[in-house]
Amino acid sequence: MFEPKISVTSGSFDSLSDTQVILFSGQLDKLGLEKIRKDLESMLEKSPSKNFIFDFAELEFINSESIGFLVSLRTHLKKNEKNIRLIHLNSQIRDVFDTIGLLTVFSV
Amino acid sequence: MKFFRITLLRKIFFIFLLLEGIGAAALFFLEKNGFSSFSRFHVTLIFSGTLFFAFVLFWIWMSHPLYQVLCQMEALLSGRLYKKIYTERTDEVGVFAHFFNEVAKRLSSYTSRLQEGQRMAGELSTAAEIQRSILPLTAPIIPGLIVTAKTRPAAEVGGDSFDFITVGEKTFFYLGDVTGHGVPAGLIMSMVNMLVSTYSEVFESPFDIVVNLNRQLKRRIQLARFMTMVMMKWDHVQRKLSYAGAGHEHILVFRAKTGTVDVIKTGGIALGMVSDNSQLTKEIPLDLAENDVVLLYSDGITEGKNMNGEMFGLERLKDSLLRYAPQYNPEGIAQHVADDLGHFMEGHQPDDDISLILVKNVGDLTVAQNDVAQKTQW
Numbered sequence: 001m002f003e004p005k006i007s008v009t010s011g012s013f014d015s016l017s018d019t020q021v022i023l024f025s026g027q028l029d030k031l032g033l034e035k036i037r038k039d040l041e042s043m044l045e046k047s048p049s050k051n052f053i054f055d056f057a058e059l060e061f062i063n064s065e066s067i068g069f070l071v072s073l074r075t076h077l078k079k080n081e082k083n084i085r086l087i088h089l090n091s092q093i094r095d096v097f098d099t100i101g102l103l104t105v106f107s108v
Numbered sequence: 109m110k111f112f113r114i115t116l117l118r119k120i121f122f123i124f125l126l127l128e129g130i131g132a133a134a135l136f137f138l139e140k141n142g143f144s145s146f147s148r149f150h151v152t153l154i155f156s157g158t159l160f161f162a163f164v165l166f167w168i169w170m171s172h173p174l175y176q177v178l179c180q181m182e183a184l185l186s187g188r189l190y191k192k193i194y195t196e197r198t199d200e201v202g203v204f205a206h207f208f209n210e211v212a213k214r215l216s217s218y219t220s221r222l223q224e225g226q227r228m229a230g231e232l233s234t235a236a237e238i239q240r241s242i243l244p245l246t247a248p249i250i251p252g253l254i255v256t257a258k259t260r261p262a263a264e265v266g267g268d269s270f271d272f273i274t275v276g277e278k279t280f281f282y283l284g285d286v287t288g289h290g291v292p293a294g295l296i297m298s299m300v301n302m303l304v305s306t307y308s309e310v311f312e313s314p315f316d317i318v319v320n321l322n323r324q325l326k327r328r329i330q331l332a333r334f335m336t337m338v339m340m341k342w343d344h345v346q347r348k349l350s351y352a353g354a355g356h357e358h359i360l361v362f363r364a365k366t367g368t369v370d371v372i373k374t375g376g377i378a379l380g381m382v383s384d385n386s387q388l389t390k391e392i393p394l395d396l397a398e399n400d401v402v403l404l405y406s407d408g409i410t411e412g413k414n415m416n417g418e419m420f421g422l423e424r425l426k427d428s429l430l431r432y433a434p435q436y437n438p439e440g441i442a443q444h445v446a447d448d449l450g451h452f453m454e455g456h457q458p459d460d461d462i463s464l465i466l467v468k469n470v471g472d473l474t475v476a477q478n479d480v481a482q483k484t485q486w
Binding site for chain 2: 100
């Protein structure tokens with residue numbers, strides 16, 4: 001059993017555009033999701049920003065369950081008039097999003 | 109007195125001191141007043157009185173408390189009702205009492221957890237049985253095709269599903285994968301299986317099935333859940349294959365003529381994401397020449413990890429198909445792909461359900477398939 005290699009940290013905040021960057025690093029698989037789920041939710045809850053950018057530059061991998069989680073996050077935030085953008089997806093992650101059909105749904 | 113309460117040894121020491129004290133006092137008294145002032149009777153009285161007092165202390169401090177602890181221990185060991193021991197003592201007897209309480213508490217907690225676990229395992233096994241009865245136990249015999257379908261859930265109840273439904277001169281078949289696994293995923297996949305069965309009898313095109321499935325699912329499933337799927341249709345008469353995608357993994361096709369493997373994007377969007385997916389998917393024809401083999405898979409296979417955290421991946425799956433398709437029929441290909449995956453994962457347990465469908469165009473041949481080849485449980 002490996003320790004899940006995943007971390008989610010607050011990045012920069014731009015007050016002009018009211019955008020908070022959140023940095024993802026490691027692998028978002030089943031164990032990884034279990035580890036960061038609550039932290040990410042509370043990070044989003046506590047932040048007063050309206051816009052969030054999920055920076056996936058350091059994210060190596062994402063599985064379908066985690067994608068489902070992102071979708072539910074997006075819907076939840078949308079209800080509170082907040083939105084998410086995903087940036088710096090590597091080719092593997094972009095492929096997965098593309099295959100599932102999510103590039104049309106998420107702003108990437 | 110606190111000094112003496114701390115251990116039994118100290119208590120015994122106290123009794124000893126007491127005896128010594130009384131003895132010394134008696135001797136002193138005798139010395140002062142002369143031995144003759146005491147009759148035998150008096151000596152005996154004092155002696156037995158002192159001993160009696162010592163025994164009483166011994167009983168109060170050691171024997172009786174130990175006996176109480178032992179009583180409860182005996183009750184526990186023989187399966188009778190036992191009670192928690194209340195004490196404020198901090199000496200050895202106190203330790204015994206607290207130890208007993210702690211052991212009894214943990215035993216009770218483990219027992220109830222074990223019972224809960226057994227009850228849940230019982231429920232899961234029932235759910236798994238229900239699910240097993242929904243998924244086809246054997247791959248069907250379809251005119252012009254040899255078919256193999258294999259699935260293995262990661263947990264008791266899986267999120268992967270597939271089915272083959274022949275209506276008149278066409279056969280619909282699909283491979284679907286609900287996010288996650290376990291009971292919630294299993295419930296969704298059972299629902300979808302039922303719907304596909306119904307829709308196959310009503311619609312001509314896999315496109316319609318996918319659109320209607322999506323509409324039904326979107327209303328009923330939670331936000332974080334969705335289902336990827338590829339819905340295929342084989343026309344017996346025209347010997348043509350077509351498909352409509354719902355965000356599923358790629359379709360691999362082994363081309364017998366060129367000995368190569370095509371990787372085709374399934375297209376579409378996963379079921380349950382948007383309320384209307386009709387603009388995002390369509391029915392696409394898939395050329396399938398004689399001896400060509402179609403491979404459908406769920407991401408449990410490509411995302412299977414080895415001990416280094418490396419994934420099996422699409423390339424390895426493609427290589428496996430390339431290697432085995434020329435030599436084996438679908439059953440053989442499936443077994444060898446499973447072997448490759450097993451070797452790669454080095455005994456590491458899969459996180460996700462794994463499923464595979466292999467379909468080979470055999471032209472006019474009617475090939476009889478054996479029972480073993482047709483079993484779908486991996």
